[in-house]
Amino acid sequence: MEHNIEIREMTEADIESVLEIDQLSFANPWPINIYYDELNKNSYAHYFVVTVDQKVVGFCGTWIVIDEAQITNIAIHPAYRGKRYGDGLFQHVINFAIANNVSRLSLEVRVSNIPAQQLYKKYGLVPGGIRKNYYTDNQEDALVLWVNL
Template identity: 40%
Template sequence: MKFKSAGLGERGGLRIRRMKVEDLDQVMEIERASFPTPWSRGSFEVEITRNPNAFYIVAELEGKVIGFAGMWVTAGEGHITNIAVHPKFRRCGLGELLVVSLIERCIAERAKGVILEVREHNLAAQELYRKCGFVQVGKRKHYYLDTGEDALVLYLSGLDRPEVRERFARRWEELWGHVPDRVRNRDLL
């Protein structure tokens, strides 16, 4: 591991770092490939340049953005706004690394929990979040305006407990132990 600072890291050609305006062309490619109603470039730009509560990261392989995630941390709670991985690099642990990186940042910011909304039919994302310890705490009817689909509200609590913080620190290290190799192997395909 080259460095670790509140959810950021680098190893084996894979780097998790803060999102920059210069990344937005690549971020928008992934966003459009991932969501039926993508965020606008302007929305991302506002988040990373003007929102003091926002924390947006990219996963970069050999200089190319292959995934991203974002959240707000406010009033002692994180709120994950979005996460997406380039289709070529899905199902190799990168999504989990991005989520755990956000959780590590929440811990550093002394947040006690993290909340998010996920489409009711996005089973892959739900599986990822549950693997990270999120549980369903509610449902927002007709939340997604593009389809009228409901959103499940998922929550991860206990980030203020030492055993939970230690579990995520260990998982973060474990993921860095194998995800870079898996991602590089996908890049060769």
């Protein structure tokens, strides 16, 4: 069965779905007000969703400051993982960054999150360091990855 897949800018109407994905994906999900602030008050923030048959199944946020982009978060609903939606979403964000004259993109990822690291390395991101005890839920280290675009 063919599905209608779309990647587009996130709107306020998407926040409830994004919040659900955030809660299913992260030990410390963001409170809802942060998403409203990111969309309405942060001029550096750019958020995107991937939809399948008009259902939000994933999201990604990035901050672009001058010529650098920082991925704030990226997640796919657990029921939709392994279907390459995250891959397409990440490619879209990279293309958006390039179109906005970004020269370097970076992110943090849990040292234990091998599937995400494999995706990022596919796009040329390389380790740039470790942030010790970065994640507050279990003090896990974060691997800092970056790529010149």
